[in-house]
Amino acid sequence: MPDHAELRLGDASYELPVVVGTEQERAIDITNLRSATGHITLDSGYKNTGATTSAITYLDGEAGILRYRGYPIEQLAEKSNFLEVAHLLIYGELPTKEAMDRFSHEISEHTLIHEDMKGFYNSFPTYAHPMGVVASVTTSLSTFYPESLNPHRSEDKINLTIKRLIAKFPTMAAWAFKNSIGHPAVYPKNKLGYVENFLHMMFALPTDDYEIDPVVVNAMDKLLILHADHEQNCSTSTVRLAGSSQANLYASISAGIVALWGPLHGGANQAVIEMLDRIREDGGSIDKWIERAKDKNDPFRLMGFGHRVYKNFDPRAKIIKKACDDLLNKLGMKDPVLDIAKKLEEVALNDPYFVERKLYPNVDFYSGIMYRAMGIPQDMFTVMFALGRLPGWIAQWKEMVANKEPIGRPRQVYIGPNERNYVNIADR
Ligand code: ACO
Numbered sequence: 001m002p003d004h005a006e007l008r009l010g011d012a013s014y015e016l017p018v019v020v021g022t023e024q025e026r027a028i029d030i031t032n033l034r035s036a037t038g039h040i041t042l043d044s045g046y047k048n049t050g051a052t053t054s055a056i057t058y059l060d061g062e063a064g065i066l067r068y069r070g071y072p073i074e075q076l077a078e079k080s081n082f083l084e085v086a087h088l089l090i091y092g093e094l095p096t097k098e099a100m101d102r103f104s105h106e107i108s109e110h111t112l113i114h115e116d117m118k119g120f121y122n123s124f125p126t127y128a129h130p131m132g133v134v135a136s137v138t139t140s141l142s143t144f145y146p147e148s149l150n151p152h153r154s155e156d157k158i159n160l161t162i163k164r165l166i167a168k169f170p171t172m173a174a175w176a177f178k179n180s181i182g183h184p185a186v187y188p189k190n191k192l193g194y195v196e197n198f199l200h201m202m203f204a205l206p207t208d209d210y211e212i213d214p215v216v217v218n219a220m221d222k223l224l225i226l227h228a229d230h231e232q233n234c235s236t237s238t239v240r241l242a243g244s245s246q247a248n249l250y251a252s253i254s255a256g257i258v259a260l261w262g263p264l265h266g267g268a269n270q271a272v273i274e275m276l277d278r279i280r281e282d283g284g285s286i287d288k289w290i291e292r293a294k295d296k297n298d299p300f301r302l303m304g305f306g307h308r309v310y311k312n313f314d315p316r317a318k319i320i321k322k323a324c325d326d327l328l329n330k331l332g333m334k335d336p337v338l339d340i341a342k343k344l345e346e347v348a349l350n351d352p353y354f355v356e357r358k359l360y361p362n363v364d365f366y367s368g369i370m371y372r373a374m375g376i377p378q379d380m381f382t383v384m385f386a387l388g389r390l391p392g393w394i395a396q397w398k399e400m401v402a403n404k405e406p407i408g409r410p411r412q413v414y415i416g417p418n419e420r421n422y423v424n425i426a427d428r
C-alpha cells in the first residue's frame with residue numbers, strides 16, 4: 001500500500017502523507033493542503049473526512065464491526081454493565097473490582113441536583129419536550145459548578161465534573177418526565193444501582209413505591225451499552241466541535257444533546273414508533289409504505305432504516321432485535337407494532353431499492369419497542385439515547401482536550417454575489 005498520495009494541480013504536483021490506523025484504516029493527510037496549494041477540499045456532510053484520530057471506538061461499516069477500546073460490542077452487551085462500559089470508554093480500560101466499586105460509589109454520591117434547579121422544572125411548560133428540558137438543565141450545571149468552566153483544570157477537577165454529570169443525568173432526565181405529567185419529582189435513592197435508580201425516579205410516586213423488575217433493568221442496561229459510543233457521528237462531532245472552543249464539558253454535552261434530537265439521528269427511535277403506529281392505524285399494509293419510502297417525490301422515509309457508515313448490517317440492531325424478543329417474552333407482553341416491524345424489515349430486506357442502496361435496520365429500529373415495553377413514554381426515547389451516549393460524549397470531549405486539538409473551523413466555497421455597491425433605499 002502506498003505511504004503517500006500525489007495530487008496534481010495543473011503542472012504542479014504535491015505529495016500528501018498517508019496516515020494508517022491500528023486497524024489499517026487509511027487516510028490522506030491534507031493538513032497542509034491549503035498553504036501548499038491554495039485549495040481546500042469540499043465534502044458536504046463530511047462523508048469522506050476524518051476530523052480526528054481517536055483511540056476510543058473502532059467501527060467497520062462494511063463488515064458490521066463495532067468495538068469500544070478494542071472490545072467487541074457483542075461481548076460487552078452480553079457480559080458487562082453500563083457503568084463498567086462508561087469507565088472503559090472514559091478512562092480507557094476495564095476497571096479492576098476495586099476501581100469499579102470506587103467509581104460506582106463516587107457516582108452514587110452525586111445523584112442529587114441542586115434544589116435551586118427545581119425552579120427550572122417548575123418554569124418549563126408541562127408540554128415541553130424532555131429533550132429541550134434536559135439540554136437546558138445540562139448546560140445549567142455549569143452555573144452551579146463554576147469550577148467546571150475551565151476545561152484545563154486539574155485532572156481531579158475534570159473527573160469531578162465528569163462524575164457529577166454521569167450521576168445527575170438520570171435525575172435530570174427523570175424529572176423532565178415527571179414535569180411533563182405534572183407529578184412531583186422523586187429523589188434518588190443511592191443504595192440502588194444506576195439503572196434501578198433511574199427507574200425508581202421515573203416511576204415511583206409519593207403514594208407508591210415502584211417495584212423494580214430485574215428483567216427491565218437488564219434490558220435497559222443492554223440498550224445503554226449499545227448506545228454508549230459510536231465514534232464521530234453527528235452529536236459526538238458536535239460535542240468535539242463545541243468543546244474545541246474550550247467550552248466547558250456541560251455546555252459541550254448540551255450541544256451534543258441538541259444535535260442528537262433530530263429524527264435523522266437519535267430522534268429516529270421516537271420516529272420509528274410513530275411510523276409503526278401510523279402503519280397500524282392505517283390498516284397495517286406494508287407495501288403502501290414501502291412504495292412511499294421509495295418515491296423520491298414523497299418526503300416519507302423508512303425510519304430506523306439506513307446508516308451513514310453501516311452498509312452491511314448494524315451489529316447493534318442484531319443484538320437489539322433478539323433482546324426485544326426476549327424482553328417481550330419475559331414480560332409476557334405482545335406489541336402489535338413488533339409484528340409490523342418484523343414484516344416491514346422482511347419486505348424491505350428483499351426489495352431491490354433497499355438492497356441496492358445497502359439500507360438495513362439500524363440500532364433504533366427495535367429500541368423504541370423495547371422502551372415502550374418498559375413503560376418509557378415516546379417523548380423520552382431520545383432522552384434514553386442521550387443517557388446511553390453520555391459516556392461516549394465525555395470520552396470524546398476528554399480525548400479532544402488531552403490532544404490539545406485546535407478549534408474546529410471548516411472552510412467553504414463561496415457562491416454568492418460578487419462585490420457590489422450599496423444602493424440607498426429610495427433608489428432601489
Ligand atoms: N428510507 C428510504 N430511502 C432511504 C432511507 C430510508 N430510511 N435512507 C436512505 N435512503 C435512500 C436515499 O433516498 C438515497 O437514495 P438515492 O441514492 O436514490 O438518492 C440513498 O438511500 C442514500 O441515502 P443518503 O440520505 O444519501 O444516506 P446518508 O448516509 O446521507 O443518510 C441516514 C443516512 C440519515 C441515516 C438515512 O439513511 C436516513 O434518513 N434514515 C432514516 C432515519 C434514521 O433511521 N436515522 C437514524 C440513524 S442511526 C442513528 O443515528 C442512531
